[in-house]
Amino acid sequence: LSVKVRSFSTSAVRPISKLVKPPIQVYGLEGRYATALYSAATKEKKLEQVEKELNRVSTLFKDPKLSGIVTNPHIKRALKQKTVGDIMTKEKLSPLTVNFVNLLAENGRLSQASNV
Numbered sequence: 001l002s003v004k005v006r007s008f009s010t011s012a013v014r015p016i017s018k019l020v021k022p023p024i025q026v027y028g029l030e031g032r033y034a035t036a037l038y039s040a041a042t043k044e045k046k047l048e049q050v051e052k053e054l055n056r057v058s059t060l061f062k063d064p065k066l067s068g069i070v071t072n073p074h075i076k077r078a079l080k081q082k083t084v085g086d087i088m089t090k091e092k093l094s095p096l097t098v099n100f101v102n103l104l105a106e107n108g109r110l111s112q113a114s115n116v
Contacts (some may be wrong), residue, residue: 030115037100037116046096053097060087061113070110081105 020039025031041050061067069075069083084105088098104110 029109030112033100033104033109033116037096040096040100044096046094049094050097050100053093056091056093057088057097057101058114060091061110070113077105077108080110084110 020042022038041047
């Protein structure tokens with residue numbers, strides 16, 4: 001049985017040639033998010049666009065009203081997701097950036113968005 005299970009686990013490994021490595025390796029939770037976003041943006045050839053949009057998102061998160069919602073632990077995650085989702089739609093950002101910010105909201109990591 002262990003041989004069969006082991007064969008299943010190795011079949012899901014991706015070839016290294018398809019992975020996109022960032023120029024600087026960043027560690028920790030923020031590094032995982034940053035590396036995933038870098039990889040996705042590079043594969044879609046939208047790295048510069050995503051960078052500009054993240055700068056815009058960073059500026060938006062500095063707004064006192066939005067910052068108060070994002071960093072307040074007493075506000076439910078669903079409300080944060082809806083608020084951020086509405087703002088991302090209003091700003092007309094690319095699907096890649098919107099999905100990334102929604103992922104941060106979904107995982108309760110919006111307060112750490114500036115570190116990514």
